[in-house]
Amino acid sequence: MENQRKPDKRKKYSWPAYVANVRHRLRCPVQLPVLTPTRNLAYRCAEPIDLGCGELRPVALPMTALEPVTDPDQARREPEVAILAAAIHRTEDPVVIRSLQPAFDAIDAEQRSRYSDYLGAALPAAARKLLEDILTVSYEWRSDVGRASYAEGEAKGKAEGKAETILTMLESRGLTISEHVRQRITECTDIDQLDAWARRAATIDHAEDLFS
Structure with a gap:
């Protein structure tokens, strides 16, 4: 899996090397998924790479294709998808924001803090405030030991x-x-x-x- 933020002509040489190396190690067919922030960049990254003895066709996936998750059950099953989709679309839909609670419930404390910080930087102010209110209520600790342990993980x-x-x-x-x-x-x-x-x-x- 390759995360591509901008066009890079060097990739037409490094990507075939990645694929050949993985194919050699795993002894199986290999595809190269490429994640991009926009459809335009995905289109460019999907261009076939001429190897001289054939070609490599990257599978480019624009992150904007991720639809915001409104189903709490889906958010619980696919927490990373729910969080990433909300951030990419900078959604203000309260239904989407509330569905993030089960997504955060499904990940550990350290990852929860990282994802909440990522969302905090991506979401509009009103959506960010709603998310903070939801998570503050959801993760209220009853014991001093639990609160201290959680705070340490949150800070890190x-x-x-x-x-x-x-x-x-x-x-x-x-x-x-x-x-x-x-x-x-x-x-x-x-x-x-x-x-x-x-x-x-x-x-x-x-x-x-x-x-x-």
Whole structure:
């Protein structure tokens, strides 16, 4: 599975290598699914790659094809799909937002925090407030031990989620991310600092400027 955010001519050489390697290791037929943020990019990524002795046809899947989930049972069965679809469409539909509760019920605390942070960055303000109210009520802990354990997992997951958001923003803007920059972002646990970097990531010209 390849996640493709923008056109990249190098992929016509690296993708066949991925497929050949997996086919060699698993000894089975292989297809290359490519996830894209738009239908236009999916169309471009689906173009056959001439190998000189045949061709490779990537299976491009635009993320916008995911329909918002309104069925709580489906959200429980496919939590990642429900969360991702809501974020991609930036939905304000309260039926969709309320269906996210069973989706969050189906994933563990660390992932829950990461996904809630991801949705918080994607959803409009009104939808984000409704989601926060729903999750606050849903995950009210009765014991001090449970509350402390959950809070620790939430803090860790929230920091990781914000770090991932910053890296995604930098990558989507085509900025080169050195190992030093990536390590400093992913190792930071200060939420306020991560928030400041996230705001700065939208305007800087070089990834290193994030820390200026």
